[in-house]
Amino acid sequence: MSSGILLLLYTLFAATVFLVRELSVHAALSAGIVFALLFIPFRKVRGGIVPILFFLGFTFLSNVFYRTGEVLLHIGPVRVTDEGLRLALLRTVRVFEMVYAAKVLAAVVPLDAMLASLKRILAPLERIGVPVHDFFTVTALTLKCFPVLAQRLREEYRKGGEKGDAGGPGERIRRGVSFLVPLFAESMRDPEGFFSRQENRMQ
Known part of the structure; x- marks a missing residue:
């Protein structure tokens, strides 16, 4: 079906x-x-x-x-x-x-199939100027980026734990924020390129 x-x-x-x-x-x-x-x-x-x-x-x-x-x-x-x-x-x-x-x-x-179906259903709105295609393209790429970001964050914390510099809760939050903000900024500027680079990095 x-x-x-x-x-x-x-x-x-x-x-x-x-x-x-x-x-x-x-x-x-x-x-x-x-x-x-x-x-x-x-x-x-x-x-x-x-x-x-x-x-x-x-x-x-x-x-x-x-x-x-x-x-x-x-x-x-x-x-x-x-x-x-x-x-x-x-x-x-x-x-x-x-x-x-x-x-x-x-x-x-699957998420991709669900987004594709919603895109087809809402496609007629393109005729009145609603950017349906752009919205669902960016949405799909953004959702794909979240697991990649989570994996990168886990790797960063694991590296910190191995080095023995994990610190207290405040220090962990600071390190997490300083690590994630640049990644989020990069993913917002070029989501397709960001996802491709991170996916290649994980392979």
Whole structure:
């Protein structure tokens, strides 16, 4: 299945997630996502799990104390109503579905193919002067540069550790900034040339 069709299916899925309010339907959608996640390497699934869990928890807690409806729990000033619980579950499961459906999509569709599909979809905007081609070209090169920059930073810290001059946290931050700023500046001036040079260096 082409990446364009998969992106269209994800868009339709996102629309369904926000239009449907029945928790039973969302339970079925979430079960389908969990089933799909079983076929994805665990290292990809667990990526960013801490901030995701934090955001899910925040979404639930910020909605559960809804003030109308039948009171289910009342402890001091804290009241949990049936409508608040339903709203909290609905909004939390929506976030879960959107985030992990996107993870499934990212695992199935390579980044280059995804950007190419988005470029084709938005290509008609070129007619009214929107620089779609330039935007996606620079975006693709920039995203390719991030792993290279991370690898260079790891090498720099490893060299510092081998020399015994890693220093304290402040010194490590200073060294990291002084190392990354010139690289970022170079990647912004000539992203294509920068990526090619760094890729050749890593080989």
